[in-house]
Amino acid sequence: xxxxxxxxxxxxGLAALTVIAIPALSMRLGLPDGSSEAQxxxxxxxxxxxxxxxxxxxxxxxxxxxxxxxxxxxNDLLAAQARVGNVLLDQRDVAAVAPIGxxxxxxxxxxxxxxxxxxxxESTAQLVRDLRGLSPLTGxxxxxxxxxxxxxxxxxxxxxxxxxxxxxxxxxxxxxILIFVFRSILVPLTATLxxxxxLFATFGGITAIFQWGWLGAVFGxxxxxxxxxxxxxxxxxxLFGLAMDYQLFLVSGMREAYAHxxxxxxxxxxxxxxxxIVVVAAAIIMISVFGGFIFSQTTMIRSLGFGLxxxxxxxxxxxxxxxxxxxxxLLGRSAWWIPRWLDRILPNVDVEGAALERSHxxxxxxxxxxxxxxxxxxx
Numbered sequence: 616x617x618x619x620x621x622x623x624x625x626x627x628g629l630a631a632l633t634v635i636a637i638p639a640l641s642m643r644l645g646l647p648d649g650s651s652e653a654q655x656x657x658x659x660x661x662x663x664x665x666x667x668x669x670x671x672x673x674x675x676x677x678x679x680x681x682x683x684x685x686x687x688x689x690n691d692l693l694a695a696q697a698r699v700g701n702v703l704l705d706q707r708d709v710a711a712v713a714p715i716g717x718x719x720x721x722x723x724x725x726x727x728x729x730x731x732x733x734x735x736x737e738s739t740a741q742l743v744r745d746l747r748g749l750s751p752l753t754g755x756x757x758x759x760x761x762x763x764x765x766x767x768x769x770x771x772x773x774x775x776x777x778x779x780x781x782x783x784x785x786x787x788x789x790x791x792i793l794i795f796v797f798r799s800i801l802v803p804l805t806a807t808l809x810x811x812x813x814l815f816a817t818f819g820g821i822t823a824i825f826q827w828g829w830l831g832a833v834f835g836x837x838x839x840x841x842x843x844x845x846x847x848x849x850x851x852x853x854l855f856g857l858a859m860d861y862q863l864f865l866v867s868g869m870r871e872a873y874a875h876x877x878x879x880x881x882x883x884x885x886x887x888x889x890x891x892i893v894v895v896a897a898a899i900i901m902i903s904v905f906g907g908f909i910f911s912q913t914t915m916i917r918s919l920g921f922g923l924x925x926x927x928x929x930x931x932x933x934x935x936x937x938x939x940x941x942x943x944x945l946l947g948r949s950a951w952w953i954p955r956w957l958d959r960i961l962p963n964v965d966v967e968g969a970a971l972e973r974s975h976x977x978x979x980x981x982x983x984x985x986x987x988x989x990x991x992x993x994x
Contacts, residue, residue, distance in 0.1 A: 624941040632816045639818035644771040645735045645841030651914040672710050675734025675764030681724040682757040708738040734764040735840045771844040796964050799951050810858045813930035820925045825918050854926040861935040864890040879948040887940050898931035
C-alpha cells in the first residue's frame with residue numbers, strides 16, 4: 616500500500632460510510648404492531664380491516680384519566696365530563712373522545728381518545744406529548760395518559776434516552792482496555808471511531824429499509840414503521856464484541872511485527888497478511904448466520920438479522936480490512952506513540968508473548984554426550 620492509495624482508501628471509505636449513515640439521523644424507535652405482521656396472517660388482516668372501516672387510531676386508542684380536585688356528582692359530574700372531553704377533542708390529531716367511566720369516589724374520570732394516526736405514527740407520539748403537556752387544566756384537573764400505544768411510546772423513549780449513556784460506557788471501557796493491550800493512544804482511538812462509524816452506517820441501513828421502505832420488496836417490508844426500540848442496544852453489544860475481535864486479529868499482528876523491529880508501515884502489511892484470512896473467514900461465517908434471519912416472517916427477527924449481518928459486513932470489510940490499515944499506514948510510527956509517563960504506569964499485557972520467550976529459552980544441545988538423544992538417520 617502506497618501513501619496515495621492509503622489516503623484515497625481512507626477518504627473513499629469515510630465518504631461511503633457517512634453517506635450510508637445519513638438516514639440514521641431520522642431514526643425513530645418503536646414496538647411492532649399489527650401492520651408489521653406477514654400479509655397473509657390474521658393479525659395483519661384484522662389490523663387492516665379496523666383501519667379501513669374505523670380509522671388507524673382505533674388500533675391503538677389512548678386511555679386518558681382526569682383527576683378532579685374534589686368529588687362531583689349528578690349534573691356536576693356530567694358537566695365535568697363534558698368540559699374535559701371538549702378540551703381533549705380540541706387537540707390536534709384527535710379523531711374521537713368518549714367518556715368510559717368514573718371512580719367510585721367520583722374524583723377520577725376516564726376517557727378513550729382515538730387518534731387520527733396509528734399506534735406507531737409520529738402524530739400519535741406527538742399527541743401523547745401534547746395531552747400530557749395540558750396538565751393541569753383550569754380548576755386543577757390533572758391529566759394522565761396510558762394505554763398500549765402510550766406505553767410503547769414511553770418504553771421507546773426511555774430506551775432512546777439511555778442509548779447514548781450505554782454507548783459512552785461501552786466505548787470508554789474499550790478505549791482503556793485497548794490502550795493497555797496496544798500501549799498506544801491513536802490505535803485504540805481509531806479502532807473506537809471506526810466502530811462508531813460502522814455502527815451508524817448500520818443504523819442508517821436499517822432506517823432506510825425498515826422505516827423508509829427502501830428495497831421493501833426485497834426484504835419483505837410492506838408497511839414501513841419505526842425501528843424496533845431495543846434493536847440499537849442489542850446491535851451495539853454484539854457488533855462491538857465482533858468488531859474488537861477483528862481489530863485484535865489484525866492490529867495485534869501489526870504490533871507484534873513493529874515490536875520485533877519491523878518499520879511501522881511494513882508492520883501494517885505484515886499484520887494484515889497475518890490476520891486477514893481469519894477476519895474474512897470469521898466475517899463470512901457471521902454474515903451467513905445472521906443473514907439467515909433476514910427473510911423471517913417476524914419483523915423483529917428480520918430487522919435484527921439484517922442489522923447484525925450488515926453491521927459485520929461494514930465493520931469487517933470496510934473498517935477493519937480497508938480503513939484501519941490505510942489510517943495506520945498514514946500515521947506511520949506515530950500510531951504507536953504513547954506518553955512516557957503513561958507507558959511507565961501501564962501494566963505490561965504482553966500481547967506479543969515476549970515474556971514467554973524469556974521464561975522458556977530455546978534449549979541448546981547438551982555438552983555431555985550421554986544427555987543427547989540418539990538421532991536416527993534414514994538410509
